[in-house]
Amino acid sequence: MQTDMIRNFCIIAHIDHGKSTLADRMLEFTNTITDRNMQAQVLDKMDLERERGITIKAQAVTIDYQGYELNLIDTPGHVDFSYEVSRSLAACEGALLVIDAAQGVEAQTMANIYLALEHDLEIIPVINKIDLPAANPDMVKEQLLDIGIDPDEAILASAKDGTNIDKILDAVIERVPAPYAGGNEPLRALVFDSFYDSYQGVIAYVRIVEGSVKKDDIILLMSNKKSYEVDEVGFFAPDMKEKDELSSGEVGYIIAGIKDVRNCRVGDTITKKDRPADKALPGYKKVKPMVFSGLYPTDNADYEVLKEALEKLQLNDASFTFEAETSEALGFGFRCGFLGLLHMEVIQERLEREYDLDLVITAPSVEYKIIKKNGEELEIENPALFPDPSETEKIKEPFVTAEIHLPEEYVGQAMELCQENRGEFKDMQYVNQDRVNLKYEMPLSEIITDFFNQLKSRTRGYATLDYEFEGYKESKLVKLDILVNKEVVDALSTIVHEENSYQRGNALTRKLKEVIPRHMFKVPIQAAVGGKIIARVNIPAVRKNVLQKCYGGDVSRKRKLLEKQKEGKKRMKQVGSVEIPQEAFMTVLERHEDE
Amino acid sequence: MSKEIRFNEASALYIHIPFCLSKCPYCDFYSVEYDKKRVDLYWAALFQELESLIKSVDNKLLRSIYIGGGTPSLISGEKIFALLKKIRSSFQLPPTAEITIEANPLSLSEEKIIAYKRAGVNRISLGIQSFNNKFLDFLGRNSSREKNIDSIKLLKKYFSNYSLDLIFALPEQSGEEFKRDLEILSSFNPPHISLYNLEIHEQTPFYQRLEKGEFKLPADKIDAEMYNFAQNFFLKAGYNNYEISNFAKSGYRAQHNYLYWRYNSYLALGPGAAAFNGKIRYKNRADLNKYLKSFLADQKVEREINFLTKEDRMAEYCFLALRTRAGLSLHQFYLNFKEDFNNLYRDSVDKLKNKSLLAESNNRLYLTAKGKLLANEVFLVFLK
Numbered sequence: 001m002q003t004d005m006i007r008n009f010c011i012i013a014h015i016d017h018g019k020s021t022l023a024d025r026m027l028e029f030t031n032t033i034t035d036r037n038m039q040a041q042v043l044d045k046m047d048l049e050r051e052r053g054i055t056i057k058a059q060a061v062t063i064d065y066q067g068y069e070l071n072l073i074d075t076p077g078h079v080d081f082s083y084e085v086s087r088s089l090a091a092c093e094g095a096l097l098v099i100d101a102a103q104g105v106e107a108q109t110m111a112n113i114y115l116a117l118e119h120d121l122e123i124i125p126v127i128n129k130i131d132l133p134a135a136n137p138d139m140v141k142e143q144l145l146d147i148g149i150d151p152d153e154a155i156l157a158s159a160k161d162g163t164n165i166d167k168i169l170d171a172v173i174e175r176v177p178a179p180y181a182g183g184n185e186p187l188r189a190l191v192f193d194s195f196y197d198s199y200q201g202v203i204a205y206v207r208i209v210e211g212s213v214k215k216d217d218i219i220l221l222m223s224n225k226k227s228y229e230v231d232e233v234g235f236f237a238p239d240m241k242e243k244d245e246l247s248s249g250e251v252g253y254i255i256a257g258i259k260d261v262r263n264c265r266v267g268d269t270i271t272k273k274d275r276p277a278d279k280a281l282p283g284y285k286k287v288k289p290m291v292f293s294g295l296y297p298t299d300n301a302d303y304e305v306l307k308e309a310l311e312k313l314q315l316n317d318a319s320f321t322f323e324a325e326t327s328e329a330l331g332f333g334f335r336c337g338f339l340g341l342l343h344m345e346v347i348q349e350r351l352e353r354e355y356d357l358d359l360v361i362t363a364p365s366v367e368y369k370i371i372k373k374n375g376e377e378l379e380i381e382n383p384a385l386f387p388d389p390s391e392t393e394k395i396k397e398p399f400v401t402a403e404i405h406l407p408e409e410y411v412g413q414a415m416e417l418c419q420e421n422r423g424e425f426k427d428m429q430y431v432n433q434d435r436v437n438l439k440y441e442m443p444l445s446e447i448i449t450d451f452f453n454q455l456k457s458r459t460r461g462y463a464t465l466d467y468e469f470e471g472y473k474e475s476k477l478v479k480l481d482i483l484v485n486k487e488v489v490d491a492l493s494t495i496v497h498e499e500n501s502y503q504r505g506n507a508l509t510r511k512l513k514e515v516i517p518r519h520m521f522k523v524p525i526q527a528a529v530g531g532k533i534i535a536r537v538n539i540p541a542v543r544k545n546v547l548q549k550c551y552g553g554d555v556s557r558k559r560k561l562l563e564k565q566k567e568g569k570k571r572m573k574q575v576g577s578v579e580i581p582q583e584a585f586m587t588v589l590e591r592h593e594d595e
Numbered sequence: 596m597s598k599e600i601r602f603n604e605a606s607a608l609y610i611h612i613p614f615c616l617s618k619c620p621y622c623d624f625y626s627v628e629y630d631k632k633r634v635d636l637y638w639a640a641l642f643q644e645l646e647s648l649i650k651s652v653d654n655k656l657l658r659s660i661y662i663g664g665g666t667p668s669l670i671s672g673e674k675i676f677a678l679l680k681k682i683r684s685s686f687q688l689p690p691t692a693e694i695t696i697e698a699n700p701l702s703l704s705e706e707k708i709i710a711y712k713r714a715g716v717n718r719i720s721l722g723i724q725s726f727n728n729k730f731l732d733f734l735g736r737n738s739s740r741e742k743n744i745d746s747i748k749l750l751k752k753y754f755s756n757y758s759l760d761l762i763f764a765l766p767e768q769s770g771e772e773f774k775r776d777l778e779i780l781s782s783f784n785p786p787h788i789s790l791y792n793l794e795i796h797e798q799t800p801f802y803q804r805l806e807k808g809e810f811k812l813p814a815d816k817i818d819a820e821m822y823n824f825a826q827n828f829f830l831k832a833g834y835n836n837y838e839i840s841n842f843a844k845s846g847y848r849a850q851h852n853y854l855y856w857r858y859n860s861y862l863a864l865g866p867g868a869a870a871f872n873g874k875i876r877y878k879n880r881a882d883l884n885k886y887l888k889s890f891l892a893d894q895k896v897e898r899e900i901n902f903l904t905k906e907d908r909m910a911e912y913c914f915l916a917l918r919t920r921a922g923l924s925l926h927q928f929y930l931n932f933k934e935d936f937n938n939l940y941r942d943s944v945d946k947l948k949n950k951s952l953l954a955e956s957n958n959r960l961y962l963t964a965k966g967k968l969l970a971n972e973v974f975l976v977f978l979k
Contacts, residue, residue, distance in 0.1 A: 520950065520969060543819040546970040548840045549791045550918060551852045552624070552663065553609055553861055553869035555911055556876050556901045559978070562914070566975045 003181040003249035007172050008207065009124075010073040010088055012116060013098035014106035014464065018128040022098055022159035022168075023061075023074050029165045030065045033238060060193075060205050060251055061238040068173055071207075071235075071251035073192065080340030082111070082468070083287045087192045087267045089115055090283055091207035091251065094122040094176030096168065097149075101127050101135035101156075105143045105431060107405030107464035113147065124171050125154040131161050146432040179249030180209070186277045187211030187219075189246075189254070189270040194261050196315040200231070202258035203240070205251075206270060209281060212247035218273040219256055222280040226263055227273045228256035261318045287319045289337025290398065290469065291344055291448050292381035294325060294362035294491060295351070296333030298571060298582065302357055303332050309355040310334060313347060320347060325382065329489040329575045330360055335382055338364075341448055360573050362491045362585045366445045369396040369472055384490035386479040389530045396472040397443050397495075401426065404438040404455065406463035411436050413458040421446035422475075422497060441470065445495065480505055482512065483526040483533075485578050491585055505535035511587045516580055517568075518542045523578055600900070602862065602872045604654035607854045608682070610641070611865030612664040613883050616701065619735045620804070621762075623796035625867030625881035626665040637883070638674055640890035642681060644864050647895070652862065655686045659693040659851040662716075668698035672710020679715045693718055693850040695758075700738045700746035708753045718849075719750055720758040720789075726779045727772055730765050733810075740779075747783050756847060758787035763825065764818040765793050766810040773821050774828075781832050786847035790825055790840055792818050819968050826964075837920045839967055856915045858908075858931070866896075874908070876901045905932065906979050909939070914974040922961035943976040 013019040027033045063070040075088040089095065095116045099109060116123050125144055127137045141151035155171060157164040193205040213219065213233055220227045234242040235252035246252045258264045266287070269280040297306045310322045321337035338344040344364060351357050370378040370386070371393045380386060402423070404414055408430075415425070415438070423440035431437050447467060455463050478501055482492035492512075496504045505527030512525050518539055527535040550558055572579040614629040614637075627633075649655070660682065662675070675696065682688070695718040696711055703721070711719070725731050726740045750757055761780055763773055780788065793812065795801050804810060812818075826836055834842035838856060841849065854861060863870035867881035879886070880897040889896055903911070909932055916923040925936045944960065947953040952966035952973050966973055 520972065540816075542815060542969065542972075544792075544815040544822065544968045545972055546839060546968060547794075547974075549794055550839070550915075551789075551855065553855060553863060553871060553876075554878060555855065555871070555915065556869070556878075556903075559907065559911055559914075562971060562974050563978050565971060566978045569975070 004178045005067060006069045006071065006179055006249045007094065007176045008071045008073070008092045008179055008249070008251055009094040009096060009172055009176050010075050010092045010121075011096045011098055012075060012085075012089075012112035013128075014100070014103070014108040014112070017098050017100040017103065017106075017109075018159045019098050020074065022096070022126070022128060022157070022165075023072060025159045025162050025165050026063065026072065026169065027061065027238065029162065030063045030070075030169070032061065032063050059238075060236050062235045062251065065169055066173070069250070070169070070172060073251065080338075080343045082115075082466075083285065083339075084193065084266055085112075086115055086119070086283065087190065089119045089121060090281070091190055091192045092119075092121060093179055094124060094172065096172070097123050097125045098128050099125065099140055099144075101129045101137050101140055102132050104136075104140050105147065105405075105435065107403055107437075107466045110147070110405060110431070110437065111403065111466045113149070122176050123149065124168070124175055125149055125151075126168060127154050127156050128159055130156050130163065131158040143432050143435065182210045182248035185210040186275045187213055187217075187270065187272045188277045188281055189213060190281050191264060191266055191268045191270060193266055194264045194318070196261050200255050202255075202261050202264045204254045204256075204258070204264050204270070206246070206254055208246050208248050208250050208252075210248055210277075211272070212245050213254060213270070213272070214245040219254065219270050220273045220276055221264060222269040222271055222277070223265065223284055223286075224263060224268075226258075228258055231255045231257055261314075261316060265318050287339065289319060289321050289339060290444060291338045291340055291364045291366065292335055293338075293344060293364045294327060294330065294333055294382065295322075295336050295348070296327065296330040296360040296362075296491075296573075298358040298360055298573060300331050305355065306334065306351070306357055306359075309351055309357065310336070313350065317347075319343070327362075327384065327491045329491045329580075330362075330573060333360075337381070341452075358571060360491075360582050360585055363494060363587075364448045365495065366398050366443075366448065368477070368495065370394075371396075383479055383493040383495045386493075386495065389478060394474050395477045397445060397475050397477065399441055399470045399473050400444050400447060400467040401470050402440045402442050402447060402465060402467040404440070404463050404465055405431070406436060406438070406459050408434045408436050410459035410462060411438065414438060414455060414463055417451070417454055417458055418442065421451055442467075443475065444469070478529050480508070481528045482508065483524075483528060484512075484516070484580065485523050485576055486526075487576050488528075489575055489580070501529050502534055505529070508587065509535045509537045512584055513537045513539050515584045515587055516578070517572075519578060521577075599651055600870075600872060600875055600877060602652045602860055602870075604656065605652055605860045605862045605870075605872070606656065606658040607851055607859060607861040608657055608660045608686075609851075609861060609863045609868050609870075610660070610662045610678070611863070611868040611879075612662060612667040612670060612697075613637075613866055613881075614664070614669050615666045616669065617735065617737065618800075620800035621734060621793060621795065623799050624663075624665065627883050629666070629669050633883070633887070634670065634674075636887055636890075638678070640887055641678065641864055643890050644896055645678075645681060645685075648862055648864065649685045652686075657682070657686045657688050657692060659854060660688075660695070661693075661851040662696040664697055666699045666702060667696045668702040668707060672707055672714055675711055675716065676714035683715070693756075695720055695849070695851055697722065698746075698750075700742050703746055703750070705749055705752075708749060712753055717754075718756045718758070719754050720760065720849075721746060721750060723747070723759045723780070724762045725765070726776050730762075730768065730772075733765065734762065744779070747785070751783065756786055758789060758849065759783070759785045760789045760791070762791055762793055763821050764813050766812060768813065768821075770821070770824070774824070777825060777828050781828070784832075786844045787849060788829065788834065788842040790822075790842065792822065822968065823964075835920065839918050839962075839970060853919070856919050858912050858915060874903060876903060908932070909934065910977040910979070913940075913977040914970075917960065917962055917970070917973060920961070922959045925958045925960070940976060947973055947976065 011019045059074045061072050073088045075085045127140050137156055144151045155167050188209045189206040191204050194202050196202055215230050217230045218227055232242050232255040233246045234240050267284040271277040297303055314320055319339050322334040325335040365383055367381040372391050373393045418440045423442040426441055427439035429437045452465055476498040477495050478498050480494050480496045481488050509525045509527050522541045523539040525537050526533050572581045613626045615626040616629050694716050696716045697720045699722050723743050724734055728739050731738050795805050829842045836842050837848050860872050866879050866883050866886040869878040877898040877900045928936045951963055954961050954963050
């Protein structure tokens with residue numbers, strides 16, 4: 001294919017603004033897929049993605065339209081996957097910027113625009129959902145003007161009704177530049193996603209930047225110098241279709257007997273072994289998990305099942321890590337690393353759904369860097385493993401720049417919340433007369449503990465949040481231990497700022513009192529820092545638990561009532577002589593309610 | 596058409612009367628508003644269900660009939676007479692058979708008491724619930740302390756075998772108030788007493804009201820204290836606490852319920868009533884309209900059928916037996932299920948014994964005093 005007949009573009013949008021619906025409609029309109037095969041949102045393949053209306057994995061599809069080859073790359077729509085998004089963008093020359101006609105510009109819209117500009121993409125604004133009664137395209141146009149985008153270039157559309165899909169496609173052809181035609185350079189292909197297929201191994205989604213690749217070529221991955229023989233190349237229509245060769249400007253896939261996605265990471269550059277490129281494409285980094293939590297089977301017998309499930313999930317997700325760990329309270333389990341909270345939730349849900357596992361999940365934590373008095377440096381992501389305060393010289397924790405986009409009237413509440421979470425004010429800008437962009441520097445640990453929910457509730461759902469890792473900084477942190485029935489439950493330990501320890505200890509013990517059921521004996525719940533008790537509540541003993549009335553013949557019903565009680569108990573984790581429900585290990589998250 | 600469920604034998608028959616003048620907000624038994632015409636039709640339907648029931652029973656010896664509700668005392672003596680006559684003509688009832696009818700003080704006149712007695716009823720269970728007008732109002736009973744007392748006096752004139760129901764652990768009920776109820780109750784020296792704490796069932800108005808925070812139940816500590824107090828009180832008054840919630844003078848144990856707790860088979864008539872043949876339990880659909888319609892259309896009553904696994908049956912057998920003072924006989928368990936109790940439950944039972952919830956002697960297990968208060972904790976052990 002002549003490169004001047006190719007257009008590579010992606011769709012960027014704030015979550016829920018209709019990105020996937022628009023993609024579907026374009027596929028329908030161009031007969032890339034027929035109505036009959038169309039399941040809503042074809043590009044989001046996982047059930048979970050469809051259910052939550054979010055895209056987790058990037059997807060690509062080649063559209064044949066008026067003689068042009070249009071390569072559409074659907075990007076993940078969540079801050080956890082911002083690196084993946086940036087790689088998808090790097091594979092394109094243009095972007096459809098989809099904005100909800102009723103919601104207008106949001107934090108992620110902004111973040112996406114910056115990203116698109118960074119990659120020098122031609123931006124085509126699409127004001128979507130104009131069919132909604134609350135649609136206000138003029139308001140959106142004004143906002144566009146405010147952020148430096150020409151509102152006259154915007155296309156008004158309704159992906160739901162299929163309005164103006166043709167205009168969007170025409171704009172892609174007219175406005176998105178054709179890819180670089182290339183000369184005689186060696187192969188450089190950008191991996192913008194990859195997934196594992198149990199029959200074919202890793203399938204790498206690539207954009208050929210220069211050169212070409214075909215079956216039997218020996219390719220070389222530039223980050224790890226591993227080489228593989230190509231079994232097949234092809235494109236997505238949207239199912240995989242083999243072709244002879246992928247060449248400069250094209251988007252497609254490479255299958256080369258790669259057994260592990262970790263050997264073919266997003267952002268890597270593929271070249272050929274016999275004629276390697278001098279330099280890899282810019283922007284590759286090995287994404288590291290930022291959020292960690294312990295996953296334990298409720299029933300210890302499920303340990304092997306959990307292990308297998310994690311291994312399988314990892315095959316497809318290079319940014320997810322796990323390693324075995326042991327908790328005194330919870331037994332054998334795994335410390336898992338995730339890109340962010342959503343990534344964590346998605347994996348947990350898949351484990352519970354696809355593998356039918358009952359899990360206890362500890363509160364998420366970040367990776368702390370600890371410098372001990374003897375000079376030793378530790379990286380610890382499990383609060384239970386923190387060294388004794390007497391041995392620690394200093395503790396550093398990861399900080400992020402949080403960007404909050406919200407209506408002006410909620411600025412006060414949002415600022416207050418940021419300050420409560422150790423945020424340091426950096427900047428505030430008006431996006432237009434009533435929308436504000438706030439910038440705070442904050443510890444990541446604060447963001448991952450219920451911050452977003454709090455932000456939503458304090459701003460009536462109007463605020464949106466985006467954040468980016470900044471670096472490590474020293475903080476005055478202590479480990480807060482929880483004792484249940486006089487025994488430290490390691491899985492309930494958290495790291496808190498020294499100044500907040502009393503308040504947090506109080507809130508946490510009170511919360512646990514609500515969550516842990518009463519037992520036949522009194523159960524004290526205590527909070528301690530460095531062995532010193534700082535808060536205590538008692539869960540009184542159950543004095544009476546009997547189905548007193550048991551006459552009439554409907555004994556089945558009585559039995560079922562008892563079975564329900566028993567079922568509840570089964571889902572709990574026995575720690576010493578106390579049964580602790582799953583949710584107790586997450587209570588550390590919901591911190592602000594009582595404070 | 597569903598396959599007929601057969602009964603080799605059935606020592607008890609329960610008949611449900613799904614009518615009330617008004618629905619008490621705590622009650623989760625099935626009933627609809629009383630309507631004379633519908634009662635007439637219901638009686639015809641009941642006879643029809645009885646006809647087909649008779650055919651499904653092999654050994655037709657009945658040791659107990661229980662007419663419960665709803666409010667059975669809304670039904671005329673003639674109707675009860677006709678029903679019992681029909682039953683007697685098809686079943687064998689020894690002279691010792693217990694025939695109970697539940698009654699509400701509001702609808703129990705002297706004429707009715709006499710008529711029921713003539714019809715062959717030999718035991719009346721009277722829903723007193725409280726002697727305190729404040730609590731009677733709260734419970735939606737439309738009765739009063741005076742009315743309750745008059746009813747008992749009337750009842751005593753004609754029946755030596757009767758039972759009085761009392762509810763305790765009511766919102767903000769003081770120990771004094773409870774004690775007063777017990778004193779009034781025992782002043783009549785009734786041969787049998789059923790004592791229940793106020794339990795809140797889903798799908799009752801009280802459940803909604805409790806959820807909304809309109810009232811609060813007393814703490815379980817208070818509930819336990821009241822229960823303990825009542826146990827001592829009745830023990831001193833010469834009663835035998837033969838089941839968790841039931842107290843009887845010698846010879847006045849409720850045979851009907853005792854048959855349930857001893858895992859006997861039982862028959863059932865009427866919407867919402869449950870029957871058990873030793874392996875299958877079924878419950879007639881709790882819907883009077885449907886019940887009457889199937890009668891008019893000459894169809895079978897809709898039933899919810901529950902096939903009990905051996906596990907289910909063993910669990911039920913154990914927890915029902917443990918409710919009684921006689922306890923659970925491990926030997927009897929073996930005879931019934933051909934399973935060694937110790938193999939199945941010994942470890943858990945020993946733990947409960949260590950916690951002083953169970954006691955054991957002569958190859959029998961019993962709830963201790965503490966075990967009675969925490970009986971569910973014990974029962975759970977037998978469930979899957």
